[in-house]
Amino acid sequence: MSVEPISRESAVDQLERRLQEDILGGRYAVGTLLPPERELAARYGVNRNTLKHAFVRLVQVGLVETRHGVGTRVRDFHRLGSADLLPALVVAYPAWLAEVFEVRQSVGALIAVRAATESSAEDHANLRRQVQAVGAAQSVDDTQLADAEFHRLLAVASRNRVYTLLTNTLLNAYLPLRAALSKPFQDAKVAAARLEPLAEAVCARDTQAAREASEAYMAETERLMTAGLT
Known part of the structure; x- marks a missing residue:
């Protein structure tokens, strides 16, 4: 061989x-x-x-x-x-990507709702600052990384350390593959505008709006990512 x-x-x-x-x-x-x-x-x-x-x-x-x-x-x-195998599994078996997106959608909504309830004024400032960082990114890769950091900060704002670890796991699976999933981040300002409703719903402590904004964000970015793979 x-x-x-x-x-x-x-x-x-x-x-x-x-x-x-x-x-x-x-x-x-x-x-x-x-x-x-x-x-x-x-x-x-x-x-x-x-x-x-x-x-x-x-x-x-x-x-x-x-x-x-x-x-x-x-x-x-x-x-x-363990979940550390996800990047390799997605490469070996592309069908796993759909399951990763499914978990991303459901976990993201749960994190957003809890963050709307548990977050502090400091968390709100961090989230708004990170939305601005996404919009100011100078490259597609920088935009993706800034977007990923927003979701890490959102998980931290939930005050649930397990959610933070789950978010890290999903990001660790996603980041090595990000070049193939870059379509939502071609325009930094558009990417920031996509995140802003989620950040503002959390800052307003509106749990229903936070859930809806998270679901909308996840659905739209999934659509763009999968379209970019075809």
Whole structure:
């Protein structure tokens, strides 16, 4: 089986990504043992120390398990994997993107409602300031990153730390793929205008308006993102 060797630069990151892709793509089936370390390291053109570091990361996200004297086995990631696998799963199985959008829509509405109830005057100032930062962004990528920061601040304003962690998880899945999902952020001022009703509803402590603004924002950005993929 021919596998293109990877470069020395960021070897652990690249190897982790390549192994994820190969496992999720079916090269190494669930329940099977990976090839011995020496063979696997040679196959990917890395040393065994790099391989061990990559394995540690794959164990953390529930993709493999390593047992001394046995080897490294591919786990049932659908049952045992963590949300850290989402970026790789979306790449390997595009149908996952629709499910990510579904969770984004429902969780976003819950966060908006709670933020409208629990947020402080400082949160309101932060949200309004971040809307301005979106509108002032000088590139598509900067606009996307500023928009992502708005949603992180909104989760913080909910005063629910689990919502903050869920938001971080969804953003971690989204950001590596953002170049393919950039259509809503081509115009920074339009992107800011899209966020403003949500920010103002939260600042007004209007829970119904916050829910509706969140749902409208999520639906419109999903429509634009998916249109940009076709």
